[in-house]
Ligand SMILES: Nc1ncnc2c1ncn2[C@@H]1O[C@H](COP(=O)(O)OP(=O)(O)OP(=O)(O)O)[C@@H](O)[C@H]1O
């Protein structure tokens with residue numbers, strides 16, 4: 001029993017000091033299982049490589065500069081698309097959330113276009129814009145836009161009427177109320193929209209890169225398939241997962257902790 | 269000096285479910301002088317909130333007029349401060365920022381407005397929680413912030429709609445005593461809505477009894493100040509007045 005207890009106390013101490021350990025530990029058995037299955041050679045090695053081969057290919061691709069380049073391309077595309085989607089989506093969401101007339105006019109249209117999934121646009125986009133950056137950006141902006149608009153509108157409508165009234169009675173103009181009341185009040189929902197938008201956008205990007213791409217993580221994976229390199233495909237998949245984790249825990253979660261959770265608008 | 273004048277003020281709602289019109293306030297005329305403390309009391313549904321919301325400019329009147337210093341009221345404005353039953357503090361602003369909000373809108377610099385805000389927080393003993401967010405405060409503390417946030421903007425009239433209805437009984441008494449103290453020190457003009465007869469009499473110079481959207485009676489309250497619950501609970505004059513108002517409300 002004692003060695004187990006010791007191991008446990010060690011674990012507890014480490015996780016307390018380095019919270020990141022918390023999120024790595026659950027993967028240890030998963031990777032171990034993967035290694036065991038790969039080493040046992042149940043499947044042909046070329047079809048089912050082990051963790052070591054993936055790490056080695058990670059090293060080579062980083063060394064050759066391919067992985068950093070592709071990663072940068074993907075991230076820049078996602079960042080640009082998301083920024084555009086958010087810049088369009090928040091004002092549109094505020095408009096729809098505040099004005100019953102705009103809501104009546106735009107809501108059906110929004111729902112209609114939301115139903116046409118991002119990828120469903122690819123055939124026509126390819127005819128219009130070819131295998132270009134425009135096509136890819138369109139898909140990402142499109143994907144990010146809807147969750148941001150719909151959630152922003154929802155957030156705007158969730159701001160209690162009394163808060164509007166309080167601000168107006170303290171002398172604020174309608175425009176001022178938008179900045180001081182509507183936007184901060186809708187922020188938790190806007191974050192949810194952003195989180196969903198980024199998630200969908202990320203997936204849409206990979207899909208677009210697979211179909212349209214000349215670079216990027218999606219392209220890397222598709223190219224690897226052509227070359228029959230399962231190792232690189234696996235590497236691409238792992239990179240996707242790790243990257244999402246980083247975006248979530250380094251960007252999204254801290255914003256949420258500093259805003260909605262701090263203000264008591266969202267229960268932890 | 270007449271500060272606030274209501275002339276034949278009426279409000280009719282359309283109830284889409286019943287498909288009929290509901291008259292919530294009917295030809296109410298009232299004059300409130302500078303520095304007066306008026307309570308409006310009445311049973312649930314008698315139109316108290318509707319009346320206050322019209323004065324605040326939150327909803328339009330169906331008939332009659334509201335004059336503040338001879339000027340017609342149109343929409344909400346900073347000369348009519350409001351204290352809400354729901355507190356309505358901005359959750360994303362600290363206590364200090366909440367109280368400094370009115371002065372901020374008026375265009376005061378950060379130093380100026382924070383000085384004002386701290387002064388008002390001192391008035392209700394909350395200087396020590398200035399940097400906290402409202403959700404970290406008790407209900408009683410939150411409503412103290414709500415009161416001084418309205419006061420810090422120097423309104424001509426302070427409108428309060430059952431501001432103490434959602435705090436516990438002990439806190440409510442403390443808040444009532446604090447409000448009478450603040451009123452005595454600064455003499456703001458206050459219209460205070462409540463369904464609590466004791467509260468109405470305790471606070472006001474004049475109690476207006478509302479019934480089915482009409483003013484049933486106005487009663488002067490000449491109880492000496494400062495008022496404290498310890499002294500008044502057993503006070504004969506207070507009991508007589510409360511009894512009289514209670515009877516009016518119950519017959520309403
Ligand atoms: N938005 C509305 N639409 C239709 N009818 C309304 C509306 N608001 C209030 N009423 C009706 O007007 C009447 C007066 O309501 P009001 O809220 O002013 O009463 P109150 O005196 O504040 O009651 P309470 O003590 O319960 O707060 C009620 O009959 C109510 O049903």
Ligand SMILES: [Mg+2]
Nearest residue numbers: 316317318429
């Ligand atoms: Mg009411």
